[in-house]
Amino acid sequence: MNKKKRSAEAILKAESANIRRLRPYENYLVAMIAIAWALFQLSLASILLLDSTRERTIHLAFAIALLFLVMPCLKSSRKYLGFLSVTDRIPLMDYIFAASGAIAALYLALDYEGLAMRSGMPITRDIVSGTILVILLLEATRRIIGPALSVIAILFTCYAFLGPYMPDILAFKGVSLRKYLSNITLSTEGIYGIPLGVSSSIVYLFVLLGALLDKAGAGKFFTSLAISVLGRYKGGAAKAAVVASGATGLFSGSSIANIVTTGPFTIPLMKKIGYPPKKAAATEVASSTDGQLMPPIMGAAAFIIAEYVNVPYLEVVKAAAIPAFVSYFGLFCITHLEASKLGIKGLPREDTPDFFATLKNGLHYLIPLGVLLYELVILRHSPELAAFRAIMVLFLIIVYQEIRGAVLANKTIRSALISGVRIITSGLIQGSKNMMSVALACAAAGIIVGVVNMGIGGMISGIVEDLARGNIFLLLFITAMASLLIGMGLPTTATYIVMASLTAPIIVNVGQIYGFAIPIMAAHLFCFYFGILADDTPPVGLAAYAASAIADSEPIPTGIQGFLYDIRTSVIAFLFVFNPDLILHNISSWPHALLIFGMALVGMSSFECFAQGWCMTRNKWYDIPFFLAAAFILFHPGAIASLFNLDPAMKYYLFPLGFLFYGAVILLQKTRKKDL
Structure with a gap:
């Protein structure tokens, strides 16, 4: 148990980049670099004009330098290797790595x-500079997100050089060292490619907004408001x-950060009313993991999807909206059904905060999110400008909050201003620390994308297509399994970049061959969804380890339970590939969109009644066909219309049939429940 707790605590520390306990002057150095990075990114969105290449190099230089200063080479002490796991200071080696990495990135x-x-x-x-950059980038990536991404990048690199010596089916003309470094480190085709560009121009500001909201207390506010x-309900x-x-996922974009923010409040309460520790932790895992589905941040991938698909960012938000809300509604249904099966009631009145008092005390946290949505949706400003202005408003709100608190507590305005500056400074530092994993993952994934673009992408695509034997269903299954396997050791954004580069075009092409008009947006979202699901997939499932530390449950069973809860998300991913209406493809009518949403x-x-084996009471075998028929009709009415050779325009007239099936089984179970 102690070993498990130490492992989970290490994950929580790594998420916030607080592995090392630094000496005072080292803390000041790290803080100065983190704040300088934040100010640089804020200036890019306001007053500083810089070409995209220089912007990306500076962004990466900050990330590498900061990483080597706060993360040791090894997180646990090893015999004869203690100098690699120093946590009470920054060793000389890491100063050298930080400086060398920053200079190589700036080259x-x-x-x-x-x-x-x-x-x-x-x-x-x-x-020489390019070689140093690749080596230090892979080492920095290994330190913060584990070895998987670095190993995959190394394997792709080896393949680029050893291609001529491979078996015929895998043979590739190969590249020279000069060609490799020219593409990977000296152009915008590799490390400095689209993913790092999106990270530097847009993602940082959204992550910073989330960190500032968290430091200001928004996470606790949303949790208290929900409770x-x-x-008091079941x-x-x-x-x-x-x-x-x-709600936290709106600005967090990280499953583990979401768990750390809401889990300490919600998991003990779930256990208090009767949820077993495993199910309490699994509920938090599933809900926090799905926080990456929620626009506007979506685990930083939304902005990269927009660049890859070449559409405005709001188109990604539009496509992601219905699947995200339906997925959360499915989890809401799961919690209700689990409570019904376990006979769990609501919280006692004394444990539920007053709604109006809670709303009054935290209403100001909604203002920056309102500004963000107003800028994006109404004014149609760029995501970076919208995030920048929301951050500026949040600065004022933090200062107002501290002044208001000081007045109520009979303290001086000076102390309130100092407190406000401390919160803002803390948020800037935490925002930079939170960005290290995203920036380094995007840069390291750029190595893989760069190698693929050297000419092996078409060959790999051909191999994947051959494995699928031209079957779109098998191709989707292979993509899903590969995303889950790769995603066990990678952050969601990196998993998405790798899988989308390799498989998204194939999904579209194979679909066309077999008569399925699959939009490129659906293919990219499919890769993204299964990358998210890897966060709670055993045996790695970092989110499960984080939640189990809070719930005092076993991490592997927690991950399995969380994955079972997340089956609904995988089902949605398959469905919107074959029914693009769920991502509002070519749909701009509000009534039409609301109809699709309601049916979904x-x-x-x-x-979920089928998956949980319970509705009004325990399911019988003859209930299952009704539940599945209702779900299929309401999720994909076009398939039913095609099955009966109906006009495709008539498909939405079938929704009463889905309601009829669902209503019939509910009435059947109500009757059966009365007879018990």
Whole structure:
């Protein structure tokens, strides 16, 4: 048990990048670098004009330098290797790595004109700098997100060099060291590619907004508000966990950060009203993992999807909206059904905060989110400008909050201003620390994308297509399994980048061959969804380890239970591939969108009754066909219309049939329940 707790605590520390206990002057150094990074990113969105290449190099330089200063080489002490796991100071080796990595990352900007003049013909200095950058980037990535991404990047790199010596089916003409480094480190085709560009221009500001909201107390506010509304109902603590995690997911974009924010409040309450520790932790895991589905941040992948698919960011938000809300509604249904099976009631009145008092005390936290949505949806400003203005408003709100608290507590305005500055400074530092994993994952994934673009992408795509034997269902299954396996050791964003680069175009092409009009957006979201599900997939499932530490449950059973709860998310991913209406593809009518949304909600409710084996009472075998038929009709009416050779335009007239099936089984179970 102690070993398990130590492992989970290490995950929580790694998430907040607080592995090392630094000396005072080292704390100041780390704080200065983190704040400088935050100010640089804020200036990019306001007053600083810089070309995208230089912007990406500086972004990466900050991430590498900060990482080597706060993360030891090994997180646990090893015999004869204690110098690699120093946590009470920054060793000289890591100072050297931080400086070397930052300079190597900046090299493209420092010699920009010279490199442009000798494009494709790097000199010795270019090769040495590029080699140092690749090595230190992979080491930095290994330190913060584990070895998986670095190993995959190394395997792709080895394949690029050893291609001519591979068996015929895997043979590739290969590349030279100069060609490799020219693409990977000296151009925007590799490390400095689209993922890092999105990280530097957009993602940082959204992550910073989330960190500032968290430091200001927004996470606790959303949790308390959810408990005040839902706490007294059946399984209320679990329902509150779902709503709180969904609200926190609006600005968090990280499953583990979501668990750390809401879990300490919701998991003990779930256990108090009767949820077993495993199910309490699994509920938090499933709801926090799905926080990455919630626009606008979506685990940073939303912005990369927009770049890859070449659509405005709001199109990604539009496509992700219905699946995200339906997925959360499905988990809400699960909590209700679990409470019914276990006979769990709501929280006692004394444990539920007053709604109006809670809302009054935290209403100001909604203002920055309102500004963000107003800027994005009404004014149609760019995501970076919208996030910047929301952050500026949040700065004012934090200061107001502290002044208001000081007045109520009869303290001085000066102390309130100092407190406000401390919260803002703490948020800037935490935002930079939270961004390290995203920036480094995007840069390291750029190595893989760069190698794929050297010519092996088509060959890998051909191999994957051959494995699927042209069967779109088998292709989707292979993509899903590969995403789950790769995602066990990678952050969601990196998993999405790797899988989307390899399989998203194939999904679209194979679909066309067999008569399925699969939008490219659906293919990219499919890869993204299964990358998210890897967060609670055993045996790794980092989110499960984090939640189990709070719930005092076993991490592997917790991960399995969380994964079972998340089956609904995988079902949605398959469904919107074959029914693009669920992502509002080519749909702009509000009534039409609301009809699809309503049908999907009822369909999800029916599916969960089947999956949980319970509705009004325990299911009988003859209930199952009704639940499945209702769910399928409501999720994909076009398939039913095609089956009966109906006009496709008539498909939405079938929704009463889905309601009829669902209503019939409910009435059947009500009758059976009365007879018990």
